[in-house]
Amino acid sequence: xxxxxxxxxxxxxxxxxxxxxxxxxxxxxxxxxxxxxxxxxxxxxxxxxxxxxxxxxxxxxxxxxxxxxxxxxxxxxxxxxxxxxxxxxxxxxxxxxxxxxxxxxxxxxxxxxxxxxxxxxxxxxxxx
Amino acid sequence: xxxxxxxxxxxxxxxxxxxxxxxxxxxxxxxxxxxxxxxxxxxxxxxxxxxxxxxxxxxxxxxxxxxxxxxxxxxxxxxxxxxxxxxxxxxxxxxxxxxxxxxxxxxxxxxxxxxxxxxxxxxxxxxxxxxxxxxxxxxxxxxxxxxxxxxxxxxxxxxxxxxxxxxxxxxxxxxxxxxxxxxxxxxxxxxxxxxxxxxxxxxxxxxxxxxxxxxxxxxxxxxxxxxxxxxxxxxxxxxxxxxxxxxxxxxxxxxxxxxxxxxxxxxxxxxxxxxxxxxxxxxxxxxxxxxxxxxxxxxxxxxxxxxxxxxxxxxxxxxxxxxxxxxxxxxxxxxxxxxxxxxxxxxxxxxxxxxxxxxxxxxxxxxxxxxxxxxxxxxxxxxxxxxxxxxxxxxxxxxxxxxxxxxxxxxxxxxxxxxxxxxxxxxxxxxxxxxxxxxxxxxxxxxxxxxxxxxxxxxxxxxxxxxxxxxxxxxxxxxxxxxxxxxxxxxxxxxxxxxxxxxxxxxxxxxxxxxxxxxxxxxxxxxxxxxxxxxxxxxxxxxxxxxxxxxxxxxxxxxxxxxxxxxxxxxxxxxxxxxxxxxxxxxxxxxxxxxxxxxxxxxxxxxxxxxxxxxxxxxxxxxxxxxxxxxxxxxxxxxxxxxxxxxxxxxxxxxxxxxxxxxxxxxxxxxxxxxxxxxxxxxxxxxxxxxxxxxxxxxxxxxxxxxxxxxxxxxxxxxxxxxxxxxxxxxxxxxxxxxxxxxxxxxxxxxxxxxxxxxxxxxxxxxxxxxxxxxxxxxxxxxxxxxxxxxxxxxxxxxxxxxxxxxxx
Numbered sequence: 001x002x003x004x005x006x007x008x009x010x011x012x013x014x015x016x017x018x019x020x021x022x023x024x025x026x027x028x029x030x031x032x033x034x035x036x037x038x039x040x041x042x043x044x045x046x047x048x049x050x051x052x053x054x055x056x057x058x059x060x061x062x063x064x065x066x067x068x069x070x071x072x073x074x075x076x077x078x079x080x081x082x083x084x085x086x087x088x089x090x091x092x093x094x095x096x097x098x099x100x101x102x103x104x105x106x107x108x109x110x111x112x113x114x115x116x117x118x119x120x121x122x123x124x125x126x127x128x
Numbered sequence: 129x130x131x132x133x134x135x136x137x138x139x140x141x142x143x144x145x146x147x148x149x150x151x152x153x154x155x156x157x158x159x160x161x162x163x164x165x166x167x168x169x170x171x172x173x174x175x176x177x178x179x180x181x182x183x184x185x186x187x188x189x190x191x192x193x194x195x196x197x198x199x200x201x202x203x204x205x206x207x208x209x210x211x212x213x214x215x216x217x218x219x220x221x222x223x224x225x226x227x228x229x230x231x232x233x234x235x236x237x238x239x240x241x242x243x244x245x246x247x248x249x250x251x252x253x254x255x256x257x258x259x260x261x262x263x264x265x266x267x268x269x270x271x272x273x274x275x276x277x278x279x280x281x282x283x284x285x286x287x288x289x290x291x292x293x294x295x296x297x298x299x300x301x302x303x304x305x306x307x308x309x310x311x312x313x314x315x316x317x318x319x320x321x322x323x324x325x326x327x328x329x330x331x332x333x334x335x336x337x338x339x340x341x342x343x344x345x346x347x348x349x350x351x352x353x354x355x356x357x358x359x360x361x362x363x364x365x366x367x368x369x370x371x372x373x374x375x376x377x378x379x380x381x382x383x384x385x386x387x388x389x390x391x392x393x394x395x396x397x398x399x400x401x402x403x404x405x406x407x408x409x410x411x412x413x414x415x416x417x418x419x420x421x422x423x424x425x426x427x428x429x430x431x432x433x434x435x436x437x438x439x440x441x442x443x444x445x446x447x448x449x450x451x452x453x454x455x456x457x458x459x460x461x462x463x464x465x466x467x468x469x470x471x472x473x474x475x476x477x478x479x480x481x482x483x484x485x486x487x488x489x490x491x492x493x494x495x496x497x498x499x500x501x502x503x504x505x506x507x508x509x510x511x512x513x514x515x516x517x518x519x520x521x522x523x524x525x526x527x528x529x530x531x532x533x534x535x536x537x538x539x540x541x542x543x544x545x546x547x548x549x550x551x552x553x554x555x556x557x558x559x560x561x562x563x564x565x566x567x568x569x570x571x572x573x574x575x576x577x578x579x580x581x582x583x584x585x586x587x588x589x590x591x592x593x594x595x596x597x598x599x600x601x602x603x604x605x606x607x608x609x610x611x612x613x614x615x616x617x618x619x620x621x622x623x624x625x626x627x628x629x630x631x632x633x634x635x636x637x638x639x640x641x642x643x644x645x646x647x648x649x650x651x652x653x654x655x656x657x658x659x660x661x662x663x664x665x666x667x668x669x670x671x672x673x674x675x676x677x678x679x680x681x682x683x684x685x686x687x688x689x690x691x692x693x694x695x696x697x698x699x700x701x702x703x704x705x706x707x708x709x710x711x712x713x714x715x716x717x718x719x720x721x722x723x724x725x726x727x728x729x730x731x732x733x734x735x736x737x738x739x740x741x742x743x744x745x746x747x748x749x750x751x752x753x754x755x756x757x758x759x760x761x762x763x764x765x766x767x768x769x770x771x772x773x774x775x776x777x778x779x780x781x782x783x784x785x786x787x788x789x790x791x792x793x794x795x796x797x798x799x800x801x802x803x804x805x806x807x808x809x810x811x812x813x814x815x816x817x818x819x820x821x822x823x824x825x826x827x828x829x830x831x832x833x834x835x836x837x838x839x840x841x842x843x844x845x846x847x848x849x850x851x852x853x854x855x856x857x858x859x860x861x862x863x864x865x866x867x868x869x870x871x872x873x874x875x876x877x878x879x880x881x882x883x884x885x886x887x888x889x890x891x892x893x894x895x896x897x898x899x900x901x902x903x904x905x906x907x908x909x910x911x912x913x914x915x916x917x918x919x920x921x922x923x924x925x926x927x928x929x930x931x932x933x934x935x936x937x
Contacts, residue, residue, distance in 0.1 A: 016161055016162065016294055019160065020160070020232070020234050071181060072181055073177060074177065074180045074219055074221075075220075075221045076221065077180055077184075077216070077218060077219040077220075078220075080217055080218075081184070082215065
């Protein structure tokens with residue numbers, strides 16, 4: 001098989017999406033007192049991204065519109081559009097009221113300070 | 129928003145009313161499934177181009193079997209009427225103008241009102257109504273399907289384990305059903321049916337059922353595979369182990385790794401019976417697993433050697449002509465016409481019917497008459513090999529039939545051993561001395577012989593050692609016996625008995641002339657003509673130096689003459705030695721035997737009887753004396769019951785007929801009678817001396833002497849009638865040899881008279897009698913003048929003692 005195709009399709013051995021929503025690439029890492037979540041989701045504006053925390057589950061979702069318009073002739077099309085969603089289990093208690101989310105240069109950055117006990121109830125996080 | 133569809137994260141996407149169709153050949157895409165597709169046809173590539181400019185969704189429609197999307201049939205579109213709404217997730221053009229796309233199924237579509245426009249198919253679409261009720265039943269079905277799918281994945285080599293974690297992550301019944309439907313390897317029509325099923329429960333049920341079938345098939349397949357694999361593994365393992373064993377054996381220096389192979393080749397080459405071959409192969413397989421050091425190895429090895437050495441098939445050729453056979457028989461044996469004729473008859477029948485079974489003959493006769501050597505010449509006359517086993521003293525059944533292999537040092541029986549020696553399956557087989565088979569504690573050998581000698585059974589003779597049947601039916605069995613009295617009836621019944629009787633003096637003369645003298649001449653290294661024996665000398669040798677039924681002693685005596693002659697020749701007095709009647713005594717000393725009646729007088733109280741023994745006929749003297757007493761009778765001489773009773777009968781007959789016989793009553797009442805039959809050390813029995821005893825007693829009591837040249841045989845009744853007896857020929861020949869002139873035989877033995885050799889019949893007077901009176905008339909002389917019937921003189925005792933001494937000499 002063509003190595004290009006391999007890269008293109010190769011990862012999808014069990015080709016099942018589970019939901020119609022797509023999954024933008026995301027990094028999750030932590031320091032001594034903070035958990036970082038970074039999502040590469042270009043072509044959005046801050047208000048279009050929804051972040052919700054319930055217990056230790058962080059859900060980031062939204063809909064990416066088509067980045068191109070007008071009459072066009074694709075040679076390659078890899079940028080996924082439409083509804084996306086990531087569900088991230090943190091396995092940590094975080095201070096819900098101190099979560100900060102910022103959308104900048106096509107990246108969503110969420111900073112979650114660790115806390116001794118999990119917050120009660122669901123909480124929406126505004127993106128700045 | 130223009131040209132795109134807005135989809136809420138968990139909401140179903142809106143469905144445009146009319147959508148272009150992307151035809152799929154043998155492929156069904158389910159909702160939520162991501163599938164890569166290769167788009168090769170230019171019009172489909174341009175369709176993809178078109179779709180990507182708008183909302184990037186397309187309806188996937190599967191073609192019905194054997195249909196093409198190029199068909200222009202609006203009233204009968206080539207598609208199934210349920211398809212899938214799909215989002216094109218990625219696309220890439222390849223240099224050859226084709227495209228690869230990655231599509232993700234979104235939801236089920238009902239396709240209606242198909243139309244073809246600008247080479248593309250369009251259909252009016254709406255979402256297929258589905259029902260996905262929550263509830264215990266749905267959950268039960270979901271779990272059942274999940275479990276079944278897990279089993280299928282475990283069994284199937286095509287379904288990878290990667291699928292299993294996905295199953296765990298799918299709590300939704302509809303999604304699970306679709307996932308399984310997409311991945312379980314169902315065929316296109318089945319998949320399409322599952323796609324068209326809107327009811328989740330019904331879909332799950334179908335999936336579960338299909339999985340069940342699939343599992344059955346997979347189980348069956350894996351069973352078959354296991355079996356095949358096992359077989360292959362076993363063969364390989366065996367090969368490998370054998371290889372190892374050879375290596376080990378070579379390493380140990382046992383070096384006999386080739387032995388099994390060699391044996392195998394030998395077994396292949398040997399002409400074994402079918403049973404023997406399978407047995408040999410079985411044993412060889414055992415042998416191969418054994419260490420050559422083990423004791424069992426040699427047992428098996430020896431056994432295999434036996435199997436292969438036996439003549440299962442080989443038969444000696446039989447090109448013999450009747451004339452040749454006759455010549456051979458005549459060359460080796462004098463006279464014996466009846467037996468020679470029997471052999472020629474067999475040969476003749478055999479020529480007409482080659483499958484005829486060998487006869488089982490039994491030669492009965494005294495020692496030295498040529499029974500064994502006759503067997504040898506019969507074999508030669510028939511062009512067959514000759515083997516001989518002696519059964520004398522065999523007391524154990526195992527000697528005939530072999531020991532079972534479980535015994536240490538077990539061997540086949542003598543029958544099989546002899547056949548191995550013969551190397552052919554149709555020899556002339558002599559069972560010598562069959563009358564001397566003993567009976568021991570370990571079974572009866574004659575019983576085993578029954579099987580050997582029964583033509584109906586002996587084609588499957590079972591030797592204990594061999595374990596496989598051997599065919600004896602082509603063997604010609606010849607048994608020999610001196611007497612039939614000790615041969616069990618059932619055994620005798622299986623044989624054709626041929627009697628060889630004692631030779632007469634004349635026959636002996638011819639046998640000596642023709643066979644014995646030439647043979648001994650040669651054996652002593654003499655040239656014919658160097659030693660000559662005159663006819664007169666030979667007759668003297670026969671009558672005065674030998675006394676036997678056969679010719680063994682005669683041959684030894686001839687050998688003695690040859691030795692003496694050889695000494696004379698070597699000492700060099702003369703070139704030739706002549707042995708004549710006159711110089712015979714110089715070679716052999718004084719005569720050893722005299723005519724038993726020569727020098728006897730006609731006496732009272734002594735009668736000459738005739739006896740039959742296994743070694744030929746004999747004459748015997750029956751002596752009676754009388755002493756003062758009260759009419760009693762004593763019988764001595766190792767007489768058996770029958771003979772004693774016979775004597776009593778004779779005495780009673782005489783006493784009851786005393787008047788006619790001119791015997792006074794006082795002779796009985798005032799004296800005791802003693803009857804004795806020498807030699808006293810030899811047991812005697814049988815009724816045939818009845819006549820002789822009556823004559824001896826009559827002579828004693830009446831005082832009339834008995835003629836010394838008359839001998840007699842016959843049983844008597846109490847009334848004096850004479851009954852027939854056996855062994856007439858032997859008895860008469862013995863009488864002739866002893867110098868008797870007249871023989872009294874029972875009238876009822878008339879038929880046996882013909883058996884008596886002519887020369888004997890001519891030399892003797894034979895009188896057939898029916899009653900004792902006739903015997904008395906023929907045997908008793910008139911009372912000597914002046915001699916009273918009564919007192920017993922000492923002189924007579926002296927006379928008897930002298931006669932006994934002569935016989936012992």
